[in-house]
Amino acid sequence: MKKTSHIPELHDWIVAEKKLGRRIGLVPTMGYLHRGHLTLIEHAKQTGAFVVVSIFVNPLQFGPTEDLSRYPRDLERDARLLEDAGVDILFHPTVEEMYPRPTVTFVEVGELDQVLCGAARPGHFRGVATVVSKLFHIVEPDMAFFGQKDYQQYLIIKRMVSDLNLRIKICAVPIVREEDGLAMSSRNVFLKAEERQEALVLSRSLQEAGENLRSGQRSAREIEAQIRARIHRESHGVIDYVEVRDAEDLSEVTDIKRPVLLALAVRFGTTRLIDNKVVEVDTIV
Structure with missing residues (x-):
């Protein structure tokens, strides 16, 4: 498994794979992986795609009262899990790599952002849509995989792809639960x-x-x-x-x-x- 935190290096690797006729599958995550994430990767691999997993804790989707620093992180552990899962590339950019200067361009998602988690976390899905849009432009995947536990996020990304005419297939993966029924998170x-x-x-x-x-x-x-x-x-x-x-x-x-x-x-x-x-x-x- 190749690993990089640099956009140009990732781009070069993906260009080389596309020249070989490979389809690219993207699994965007914020890390601290569990079986739910690994199930997304399994679905991606079943398509025969060259699989890229991103790990990035995106500050744009955290509100002023939410503790960004508290979000769990363990990159070394995650990397081992991804290698064992047969992932082709791990992309783990820094905040500075993704946002080298203050962001003034955002992806707004309209009324889909005004209900459920959007109502409780103002600006959250603007941050999600913006970073996923950036990842789509960086990775240029043919397909991307999202879990249905975050159903509102899945619908917003699906609508964004449709509205912006992005040539990416959004693949929904059912919720993965613990044996006692608790949704994995x-x-x-x-x-x-x-x-x-x-x-x-x-x-x-x-x-x-x-x-x-x-x-x-x-x-x-x-x-x-x-x-x-x-x-x-x-x-x-x-x-x-x-x-x-x-x-x-x-x-x-x-x-x-x-x-x-x-x-x-x-x-x-x-x-x-x-x-x-x-x-x-x-x-x-």
Whole structure:
């Protein structure tokens, strides 16, 4: 596996591979890798692509009250995992490499940025869309892989690619969970033992809500109320949001008639966890 933190060197390597007729697959990450990230890489390798993984903790997507320095990092460990996974290139730029001078150009994402995590973290998705756009221009991939745990991020990147006519296929990979159902996240490391146990209510409440939909429930507000009630009943988690949204564009839903996204964000102690479930229309009787 080749490793570099320099854009020109990465560019030269990718140009050489493209001359050989290779397709390029990109897996953008912020590091501190877990099995969810490795699953993205597995999906990329299954396409036969030359796989580039980026590790960059992007300051643009952290708000003024969010601790950028607290985000977990372990580049040596990550590099070993990536080499074992058969990754072709690890790109781990510094902040100075990615942002050599103050940024004045940003990618705005409109109404998709105004709901769910966008409402709770103003400017977050502008930072995400901007850095992913930069990575797309640096790596010039044919395809890029994103996990559905960050479903809003996936939709925003997919829409950005469409709106800007980028010739990149955005590939969604299902949520990877621990055996007990907790969605894998780099932030799980911050959970205390009791918080970790209580956090299981997230996946369980989503599963129950999905079953209620399949049983004939159609009221989005009622589904939200049921999820909230279970979280309050079974944990000390502080709810940021629990919402039912249209799975295609995150628009508001009242009566459920199309595929929907059941999305939530809850704080356990100082750790904010997100989770979601997409319920397809053909599963609603």
